[in-house]
Amino acid sequence: MQTIQAPTNCPSCGSLLEWSNDLLYCRSNSCVSQKQKKIEHFAKTLKIKGLGPSAINKLGLTDIDEIYSLTEEDISEGLSSEKLAKKLYAEIKNSEAAPFNTVLAAFSIPLIGKTASDKLSKIITDITEINESNCKAAGLGPKATENLLKWLHKDFYSFYDGCLPFDFKFEKASLVETLxxxxxxxxxxxxxxxxxxxxxxxxxxxxxxxxxxxxxxxxxxxxxxxxxxxxxxxxxxxxxxxxxxxxxxx
Ligand SMILES: [Zn+2]
CATH class of the missing domain: 3.40.50.10190 (BRCT domain)
Structure with a gap:
């Protein structure tokens, strides 16, 4: 029998890979392939039609905030199509109204998907209220809480805050179910x-x-x-x- 050896380095950027819950992760902050996957997941979760791997590549996007700084002309140039640019630009503008339940689940934070953000939405109203005790009260596990708080301080407050168009408020609709x-x-x-x-x-x-x-x-x-x-x-x-x-x- 042949044993399959897991790769030690990221096939895209060459950084050393890290094991987490039986999965290998590339943790390099400069990994292009990782960033493109993140943008892909973000666009998919926010239902931005037309922003798949090929468009992400053509537009030269390297992080999520860049989606929202694109002008219709940028897109038209990148995709070589005015028609596609018009559509995609409208899709991007539409996505700005997404509730934080969806936006939070779009950031590829390990263990923080729609279920976790819906749980949070039941006890807090916006991003500023995310802290350890509220995560616990919402029923998030210690690992999910740790991941979320790490993202909040390392990615959100030191980078995304101010360069993304969302209001970061949870959707109240999920409150109705509980009442x-x-x-x-x-x-x-x-x-x-x-x-x-x-x-x-x-x-x-x-x-x-x-x-x-x-x-x-x-x-x-x-x-x-x-x-x-x-x-x-x-x-x-x-x-x-x-x-x-x-x-x-x-
Ligand atoms: Zn990598």
């Missing part, structure tokens, strides 16, 4: 109308359903009347609350 879906049964005491109560709930980040659909997690019954809805909710194990203000918190 729950509410259905109101019968007359309310806390609010004059169901419409007012609904508006207040939506404002807090709850989803409101008028009927007891499968996704309802909380039933509000302030009247105390055992309605058909209340009965059904009790059987399905849905949380029943008697005061809507317990949810709104006012």
């Amino acid at each position: 729950g879906t509410v259905c109101i049964s019968g007359k309310l005491k806390s609010y004059k109308t169901k419409a007012l109560a609904t508006a207040a709930l939506l404002d807090k980040g709850y989803i409101v359903k008028s009927s007891l659909t499968k996704d309802v997690t909380i039933l509000v019954n302030e009247s105390g009347v055992e309605s058909a809805k209340t009965n059904q909710a009790r059987k399905s194990g849905i949380t029943i609350i008697e005061n809507l203000l317990d949810l709104i918190g006012e």
